[in-house]
Amino acid sequence: MNLTLKVWRQKNASTKGAFVTYKADGISADMSFLEMLDVVNEGLIHKGEDPIHFDHDCREGICGMCSLYINGQPHGPKRAITTCQLHMRTFHDGQTITIEPWRAGPFPVIKDLAVDRSAFDRIQRAGGYISVNTGGVPDANEIAISKVLADEAFNSATCIGCGACVAACKNASAMLFVSAKISQFALLPQGQPERYNRAMAMVEQMDKEGFGSCTNTGACEAECPKEISLTNIGRMNRDYFTAKFLKEEEEHKS
Amino acid sequence: MILDAKIPAGPLAEKWSKHKFNLKLVNPANKRKYNVIVVGTGLAGASAAASLAELGYNVTAFCFQDSPRRAHSIAAQGGINAAKNYRNDGDSVYRLFYDTIKGGDYRAREGNVYRLAEVSVNIIDQCVAQGVPFAREYGGLLDNRSFGGAQVSRTFYARGQTGQQLLLGAYSALNRQIHEGKVKMYTRTEMLDVVVVDGKAQGIVTRNLVTGAIETHAGHAVLLATGGYGNVFYLSTNAMGCNVTAAWRAHKRGAFFANPCYTQIHPTCIPVTGDHQSKLTLMSESLRNDGRVWAPKTVELAQKLRKGELKVTDLKEEDRDYFLERKYPSFGNLVPRDVASRNAKEVVDEGKGVGASGVAVYLDFAESIARLGEDTVRAKYGNLFDMYYQITDEDPYKVPMRIYPAVHYTMGGLWVDYNLMTTLPGLYCLGEANFSDHGANRLGASALMQGLADGYFVVPYTVGDYLATIGPKPIDTTHPAFAQTKKDVEDRIQQLIALKGTKTVDEYHRELGHIMWEYCGMARSAEGLNKAKGLIAQLKVDFWKNAIVLGENEEFNSSLEKAGRVADFIELGALMIEDALNRTESCGGHFRVESQTEEGEALRDDEHFAYVAAWEYTGEDKPEVLNKEPLVFENVKLTQRSYK
Numbered sequence: 001m002n003l004t005l006k007v008w009r010q011k012n013a014s015t016k017g018a019f020v021t022y023k024a025d026g027i028s029a030d031m032s033f034l035e036m037l038d039v040v041n042e043g044l045i046h047k048g049e050d051p052i053h054f055d056h057d058c059r060e061g062i063c064g065m066c067s068l069y070i071n072g073q074p075h076g077p078k079r080a081i082t083t084c085q086l087h088m089r090t091f092h093d094g095q096t097i098t099i100e101p102w103r104a105g106p107f108p109v110i111k112d113l114a115v116d117r118s119a120f121d122r123i124q125r126a127g128g129y130i131s132v133n134t135g136g137v138p139d140a141n142e143i144a145i146s147k148v149l150a151d152e153a154f155n156s157a158t159c160i161g162c163g164a165c166v167a168a169c170k171n172a173s174a175m176l177f178v179s180a181k182i183s184q185f186a187l188l189p190q191g192q193p194e195r196y197n198r199a200m201a202m203v204e205q206m207d208k209e210g211f212g213s214c215t216n217t218g219a220c221e222a223e224c225p226k227e228i229s230l231t232n233i234g235r236m237n238r239d240y241f242t243a244k245f246l247k248e249e250e251e252h253k254s
Numbered sequence: 255m256i257l258d259a260k261i262p263a264g265p266l267a268e269k270w271s272k273h274k275f276n277l278k279l280v281n282p283a284n285k286r287k288y289n290v291i292v293v294g295t296g297l298a299g300a301s302a303a304a305s306l307a308e309l310g311y312n313v314t315a316f317c318f319q320d321s322p323r324r325a326h327s328i329a330a331q332g333g334i335n336a337a338k339n340y341r342n343d344g345d346s347v348y349r350l351f352y353d354t355i356k357g358g359d360y361r362a363r364e365g366n367v368y369r370l371a372e373v374s375v376n377i378i379d380q381c382v383a384q385g386v387p388f389a390r391e392y393g394g395l396l397d398n399r400s401f402g403g404a405q406v407s408r409t410f411y412a413r414g415q416t417g418q419q420l421l422l423g424a425y426s427a428l429n430r431q432i433h434e435g436k437v438k439m440y441t442r443t444e445m446l447d448v449v450v451v452d453g454k455a456q457g458i459v460t461r462n463l464v465t466g467a468i469e470t471h472a473g474h475a476v477l478l479a480t481g482g483y484g485n486v487f488y489l490s491t492n493a494m495g496c497n498v499t500a501a502w503r504a505h506k507r508g509a510f511f512a513n514p515c516y517t518q519i520h521p522t523c524i525p526v527t528g529d530h531q532s533k534l535t536l537m538s539e540s541l542r543n544d545g546r547v548w549a550p551k552t553v554e555l556a557q558k559l560r561k562g563e564l565k566v567t568d569l570k571e572e573d574r575d576y577f578l579e580r581k582y583p584s585f586g587n588l589v590p591r592d593v594a595s596r597n598a599k600e601v602v603d604e605g606k607g608v609g610a611s612g613v614a615v616y617l618d619f620a621e622s623i624a625r626l627g628e629d630t631v632r633a634k635y636g637n638l639f640d641m642y643y644q645i646t647d648e649d650p651y652k653v654p655m656r657i658y659p660a661v662h663y664t665m666g667g668l669w670v671d672y673n674l675m676t677t678l679p680g681l682y683c684l685g686e687a688n689f690s691d692h693g694a695n696r697l698g699a700s701a702l703m704q705g706l707a708d709g710y711f712v713v714p715y716t717v718g719d720y721l722a723t724i725g726p727k728p729i730d731t732t733h734p735a736f737a738q739t740k741k742d743v744e745d746r747i748q749q750l751i752a753l754k755g756t757k758t759v760d761e762y763h764r765e766l767g768h769i770m771w772e773y774c775g776m777a778r779s780a781e782g783l784n785k786a787k788g789l790i791a792q793l794k795v796d797f798w799k800n801a802i803v804l805g806e807n808e809e810f811n812s813s814l815e816k817a818g819r820v821a822d823f824i825e826l827g828a829l830m831i832e833d834a835l836n837r838t839e840s841c842g843g844h845f846r847v848e849s850q851t852e853e854g855e856a857l858r859d860d861e862h863f864a865y866v867a868a869w870e871y872t873g874e875d876k877p878e879v880l881n882k883e884p885l886v887f888e889n890v891k892l893t894q895r896s897y898k
Contacts, residue, residue: 011809012809012810028527028528028530030527030528030530031528031530032532032645034532035530035531035532038530038532038760039530042758042760042761045758045802045804045813046758046802048802048804049804050804050805051804051812051813053810053812055320056494057319057324057326057493057494057495058324058326058328058329058493058494059493059494059532059533059535060329060491060533060535060536060641061641061644062328062329062415062417062418063319063324063326063328063329063493064321064323064324065319065320065324081644085641085644085645087644087645087647089647110464110810111464111809111810114320114810116320117320117321118320118321118441120321121321121322121323121429121439121441124323124425124426124429125429125430125432125433126433127433128426128429129384129426129427129429129430130383130384130385130426131430132380132383132384132427133305133308134301134304134305134308134380134427134710134711134714135376135380135710135711137379137380137382137383138379138383139379140338140378140379140381140382140388140396141338141340141395141396143382144393144394144395145390145394146390146394147390147391147392147394150387150388150389150390150394151387151390153385153387154387154389154412154413154419157387157412157419157422158415158418160418161321161323161324184385184387185385188385188387190382190383190384190385191385
């Protein structure tokens with residue numbers, strides 16, 4: 001099939017970007033979306049033109065590196081997949097495809113379609129862990145966890161940190177991402193000792209990074225390649241408010 | 255050079271405990287005076303960086319991805335082995351040790367492998383304490399499954415994404431140390447050389463992938479946890495960014511490269527569809543627990559299937575050849591990876607392959623679905639089935655999957671001693687990047703185990719011993735070796751940037767991949783290898799004349815990044831061929847057609863080849879020198895593997 005691409009090109013963070021139109025001819029339906037871009041880039045390199053820069057790595061939907069806004073949707077038109085899992089059979093001959101980077105203040109563009117998502121790392125660093133050192137931990141089977149809870153914690157833990165939730169949200173809210181990590185630990189017994197401090201610290205860092213608030217539209221859940229559920233945001237809010245009260249109690253004591 | 259592996263003397267089960275006692279300790283107050291560099295943040299790198307920082311060392315960590323959470327360990331699906339014997343099915347540390355030595359076709363060290371099995375139990379405890387959500391049973395305890403080639407259920411798993419969950423565990427431990435200021439993390443930064451001062455590794459040279467800045471970093475020790483080199487084949491299950499550059503640069507600075515020809519071809523991958531293909535997708539071999547591998551009995555039937563004249567579901571039971579079950583009645587579909595892969599190739603070479611290309615065999619779940627019900631199969635493998643459907647547009651609940659082997663893992667890597675130190679003092683190598691524990695073939699669910707064993711439980715002890723020996727004298731980047739190595743890196747980048755030829759770097763990479771897959775893939779012969787040797791030499795000359803590298807260094811330049819990596823892959827490819835030529839026996843993943851049993855199985859030659867081949871770099875375009883480390887087996891009896 002032959003396609004027309006409108007691709008966002010931007011040399012670096014400090015220059016202005018613009019859409020540039022390219023032809024993608026002779027594309028096979030079996031190609032992945034990124035393989036289609038590879039083909040276009042090979043053509044550009046042969047002409048001595050700078051190839052389109054995009055982030056990608058594992059190409060099997062788990063590393064969370066790829067991040068394209070395709071025809072107005074993060075990771076393209078299909079549900080529950082990443083861009084690298086999107087195949088060209090989803091498109092039809094003659095179609096025009098618009099490709100943009102994630103658009104969100106806290107995710108500045110680095111080049112073309114690649115953005116800086118280090119804000120996510122900083123939120124995790126603020127408290128997205130259980131404070132145990134290597135060694136000296138109990139036998140794994142000393143902690144019995146009900147299968148229902150373990151499975152639900154797993155569901156929250158499947159987040160790949162791609163940022164599609166932020167890109168999909170009109171407020172650029174990162175609440176789905178943050179709440180998934182908070183929920184994973186809040187559901188597990190290992191996560192209890194630091195549960196409220198964790199919620200507090202991660203939410204504070206999230207606000208500091210400039211992400212917006214949640215207004216319950218659910219676009220994040222609809223676009224999440226790992227189908228992280230909105231319920232996580234409910235859990236996070238509960239823990240955050242509880243944390244607020246706990247902290248206040250401490251202040252009264254002192 | 256005599257290679258001293260430093261395996262402690264004494265009974266197998268006491269080696270590691272005794273060794274740990276004999277290792278020097280660093281005074282707690284002195285630990286903060288040391289800086290350790292860790293390159294790579296996969297399971298091995300992240301766990302090592304976090305553990306060393308917890309001990310009190312200052313750590314500087316590097317990854318080329320935009321976040322340490324994205325290293326390719328994340329893509330491991332199936333699980334992680336541990337000798338917990340939670341199933342009461344006869345597992346033990348000794349059995350895991352034995353299975354790993356045997357699975358590796360007796361080309362790994364007893365001492366290392368026993369230690370791996372020994373610490374495997376601690377890994378699971380550690381991960382659970384970190385909140386890794388492993389699969390559980392209704393009683394609340396951890397679930398296990400049997401996995402590729404094992405007759406006990408010792409594999410712990412987190413649905414089909416064990417790798418991501420373990421990596422996120424290590425990443426969380428790393429994050430905690432970054433938060434506490436003990437680890438300084440550099441992302442989107444690639445290591446391009448090791449700095450050697452007075453014969454010791456004392457730093458690295460890096461390139462910031464966004465700005466192009468070339469920087470030097472000093473450390474009392476340098477740890478490489480930079481993964482495997484499967485992308486030398488162009489198509490592999492590795493991530494696009496996986497490369498050999500860090501290890502190869504270290505090799506050129508004095509670290510020997512061991513057993514480069516030992517590569518693992520994974521039997522259950524989604525077949526290639528065309529030249530545009532950029533990578534291959536693996537489906538966990540846990541699928542072989544319930545899926546049955548087969549091909550049509552005759553070439554005629556295969557042709558009809560390929561042309562679409564016959565539907566696979568219409569093929570009668572008696573026209574199907576469940577070749578693994580037929581040839582290996584006791585192991586059946588669960589034979590080790592190399593055996594499963596080679597048999598698939600054999601069937602395809604006989605003309606019985608299926609799919610449009612004819613380069614695939616079936617993996618069929620019809621019988622399991624009938625026996626267990628679709629819901630049970632979905633609960634076990636749902637995500638893998640979805641992934642297959644996404645890629646192929648075929649529903650594996652209704653028609654059998656088509657699979658074919660693909661390059662997946664590299665057992666070879668930098669030579670390390672029992673302390674995981676390379677032949678360059680102060681330079682350590684962990685995880686897939688080293689050669690140490692899997693011999694000539696890795697068992698399923700053992701890669702995650704080794705990465706975390708090295709990072710959490712081995713290197714934190716052994717690095718301490720080295721640091722205590724050299725003392726906490728401050729080091730920085732003022733030694734002239736830093737400026738010189740930086741200049742070497744800059745010169746090489748300029749050479750690459752100057753290439754304004756006619757062929758893209760990807761075209762060279764694809765060509766290299768074709769050569770390697772054809773002549774150094776599942777079956778190797780002296781004739782083919784010699785041919786490949788010539789082809790690679792030509793390719794190298796051609797690359798440095800006719801490649802196209804665009805742009806400049808001072809920008810985010812994927813063209814330049816790839817060029818440097820492919821240039822290194824070409825050199826590595828030549829060494830792999832050399833190693834494969836030298837090893838005229840068949841063992842594990844290395845199958846020399848000249849060395850097979852009457853039944854067509856791999857035939858080892860223990861008399862001549864029970865050694866580690868450690869290659870020493872001697873200079874540009876000079877032949878590498880082979881150093882042999884004999885493998886001594888005191889506990890296991892070498893037998894010809896048989897899975898009949």
